[in-house]
Amino acid sequence: MPGFRQYGRVRIAVVSLLLAASAALTAFSVLAYDLFKPGRDTVPLVICTSGLWLLFALAVVLLRGVRGRAVVVLILAGSVGIGAAAMVGPPNTSTDSARYAWDGIVATAGISPYAYTPADDRLDALRPDWLFPAPELTAAGDLVCVGERIQTALKSESDEILCSALNRTGVPTIYPPAAEIFFAGVRAVTGPNAEYWPLQLTGLLLSVGTTVMLLVGMRRRGIDQRFAALWAWCPLVATEAVTNSHIDMLGVVFTLSAVFLVTGRRYWSGGIALGAAIATKLIPALAAPAMLRRQGWKVAVAAVATFLLLYVPYVLTTGIGVLGYLPGYLSEEGYEDGTRFALLSLVAPGGSAVIVAGVLLFVIAVLVIWKTDPDQPWLGQLVMIGSALLILSPRYSWYALLLLPFIALSGRWEWLLVPMALTLRLLVPSIPLTRVAIATAIVVIVVMSIHRAHPEVALRLFRPIRTAPARPNPAAAPSSPSTLPPSPPSPPDAPPGG
Known part of the structure; x- marks a missing residue:
């Protein structure tokens, strides 16, 4: 037992060093690289980001050897340390938080940001x-x-x-009312002259709060708390929730709250949280189907009512202007003519890709509602959100923030390839490379899903093809049947006729 304790201490020390290295590299990447310089070279940023993902993977793997209270301490320390390091400089891959600040400044002056x-x-x-x-x-x-x-x-x-x-x-602005209320709240506290740090600080607080929610929720539901590291230490969280302060982080908090409330049989409260999530960034609607299997009408009614009520003050002052730039954004991003779908455009060019994508998402939603365990909806939410990101292939990696908590709750690490593929698309905007990355993610996810459901099937897929033994030549066989050697038995896993 002393040897086991010593082994555990070594693991804790190594994980701590990896987390410190992740924090240092995060701070360096924020200060040294951005996407705003004219004639910029993105290769150093890609290499730096790859290093962050490698450190993340090593730390998560080594955490498997840590036991007891140290798991929670390490996960929280990494969440705070890496997130704080992400605040050392201004946003480096997105200018969205500048718009958030402006909307908040306008709202605190008593003017509708949609006007x-x-x-x-x-x-x-x-x-x-x-x-x-x-x-x-x-x-x-x-x-x-x-x-x-x-x-x-x-x-x-x-x-x-x-x-x-x-x-x-x-x-005009594109963001829904819950997001605008959040922007106004931040600026009401800090005033108009504070620059990027207020939203970065709130992003850090929300991301660490999500880590705490995951740890508590996992403990109550008997899920291995070490999986919370898949959220807490992920480079995407530091970059997009803190450095670039994307409002998607608030949507994650509301969505995760909704999941825990609904699985705790608090359907009305869960629906209110879900409605607030959708009124933050629309994308959390993808988490809804998995929460509709049991008492779904309560969740749906509460979510729709909350969503509409949050819009009422803005509709009264601005009218149809509350739609903001959403229609123009969808057209600009290529979702109206289908050019934005990286993989679907290969088989369904032009506007037909929109129809195919809609059908695929509808079928997946129906299957998720039908098959989801209402006590553990996170696997269905993982499939619904992850599939939508693979099908729609957005240019913006921060959309995958919503996927990460469900990767953690389900322990399906292979789905991390989705945010990695979207990050690559953001940093290296090459359609052929994006197609390879997304296709690779799909293959790995499918193989791992088969392996988890039926391990022997996955093994059979990669087993070398066996050659059938040669049949004896009847002409050269001895005249007495009793002297024939017995036929070798077929291997139990050999394919029929093989």
Whole structure:
């Protein structure tokens, strides 16, 4: 037993070093690399990100040898440490949090964020310098916008130059009401002049809170708490929930709360949490089918009512404008004509890909409702969300944040290939490479699913083909049948006739 304890201490020390290395590399990547430099070389960022995923994988594997209270301590320490390291610099692969800040500033001024575009001259009095720096005068007498994150636009009324850290300054906001309430709440506390750190801090708090929820929920349901590391230490969480502060993190919190409430037979409360999740970023609707098997009507009614009620104040002030830029966004992303579907476009080009994708998602949703264990819906949610990401193949890796808690709850590590494929697509926007990454993810997921359900089937798939033994030549056989050697028996796993 002393030897076993010594072995455990070594494992704890090695895992701790790996987590410290992950935190250090996370901070380095935030400070050293971004996607905003003109003529940028993404290779160093890809290598750095690959290193983060490798450290993550090693730490998770070695955690299997750790027992007792140390598991929880390591998971929480890694969640806090890696997340805090992700706050050392501004967003490095997305400008979305600048839009979040602007929407919050507008809302705290008593104006609906759906009413005006950021380029509207009527909002000039609200513009902080860190989001809208003044243009600089060149030697030639021209006004130009300066800065890595700064884009050049024109004001909608006066056509004056507008320098902005926001993307799409000429269109209204796209975010649903729960997200807008969150943005306004953050800015009500910090004011308009605090830059990126308020949303990064709330992202850290939400991500660590999710780690705590997973640990508590797993303990109560008899799930190995070590699986919580698949969320807590994942590089995607540090990058997209903290550094880039994506609002998807809030949707994850509401969705996971809904799952634990529904499995605890609190259907109305679970439906309210689900409605708030959908009113944060729409994507959590993919988690709904797995929660409809038992008392699903209560969950659905509560979710729909919550979603609609959150929209009421904005509809009363803005009307149809609450749809924001959503229709334009879907068209811009290629979902109307089918060009965005990386794999489906190979077999269903153009608009037909939209129909095929819709049919596939509908069939998967029906199967999830039919087959899901209502006491353990996370496997159905994993399949529904993961399949949607593989089919829709979005350009944005942060959409996969919603998938990670269900990877942890189900222990299906192979689904981590989905966020890895989407991360690769973000950093290296190559359709052929994306197709290879997504196809690889699908193959591994299918093989591992077969192995988990029927291990002997998966083994048979990879077993070398055996050659049938040669049949004896009747002409050369002895005349007495009794002297014939017995036929060798067929191997038990040999295919028929083989």
